[in-house]
Amino acid sequence: MPDIELVVTDLDGTFWYREGERHEQPHPTTLDAWHALEDRGIPVVVATGRRLGSTRDPLARLGLAPPVVVLNGALAVDLPAGGDRIHRHEYPAGLAATVLAAFRAVGVEPCVYVDHERIDVFHGDRPSTHPEHLASFGRLGAEHDLDAVVAEHAVFMFGVMGHDREPLDELACLLGDTAEVHVAPDQWGGHSCTVGPIGLSKWDGVVAYCEHSRLDPSRVLAIGDGPNDVDLLERAAVAVVPACGHEPALAVADHVVRPTRDGGWAQVLDHV
Secondary structure, three states, rough: OOOOEEEOHHHHHHHEEEEEEEEEEEEHHHHHHHHHHOOOOOOOOEOOOOOOOHHHHHHHHHOOOOOOOEEEHEEEEEEEHOEEEEEOOOOOOHHHHHHHHHHHOOOOOOOOOOOOOOEEEEEEEOOOOOOOHHHHHHHHHOOOOHHHHHHHHHHHEEEEEEOOHHHHHHHHHHHHHEEEEEHHHHHOOEEEEEEEEEOOOHHHHHHHHHHHHHOHHHHHHEEEEHHHHHHHHHHHHEEEEEOOOOOHHHHHOEEEEEOOHHHHHHHHHHEE
């Protein structure tokens, strides 16, 4: 096993879990392990499907401000350096409008994730996402004409949460090879769907961070639990998956650790 220079972690279902009304609850040993890695001189990068605000803010409440790869690899941000953009992967001109039309063809009005100085995500007047998901945007979300959004802004991703699966699967078939579509169960008893540019992967943001920080991308340990982590796990030198992970992630694991709520994340220390 190569000497590990970097640990990359997913968040939801991997680093933290839902406990009652709290969606971002890490096990105490997980935080201890994070700090133990820091003491060893091994940085931790977060790689998540979340947007920037919903990644940065709950981490800050835990006293953490790591570099982050958000929106499934569309954007990498060096939080310790004041939020410098390390990597961007946005939709090519015109394709964002095609994806928006595909959502509407299956009766779904998505949220649109953008690079904007004040706003993380725009939505229309009748968004299809779960009301609690919509409320979670707070001041970083805004209602706007989505046709104007895709015409005027750099678009990173489209998404909804808490939705019926059937139209989301229909959307995936409709888009085919023109976009990266991820559909998975979510915390509201429905399904989430994220749609990014083709070729989008968390790994792209990780490689950009390695180049930025002069680290060797062949010495990365990755831990994740979902279908959107598979490419990351396959490309990492060491792939770790909690026992509660989804089958596609478990299928590519080098090591399966305890479930997230039982402190499985802390077992990364056994593999660095």
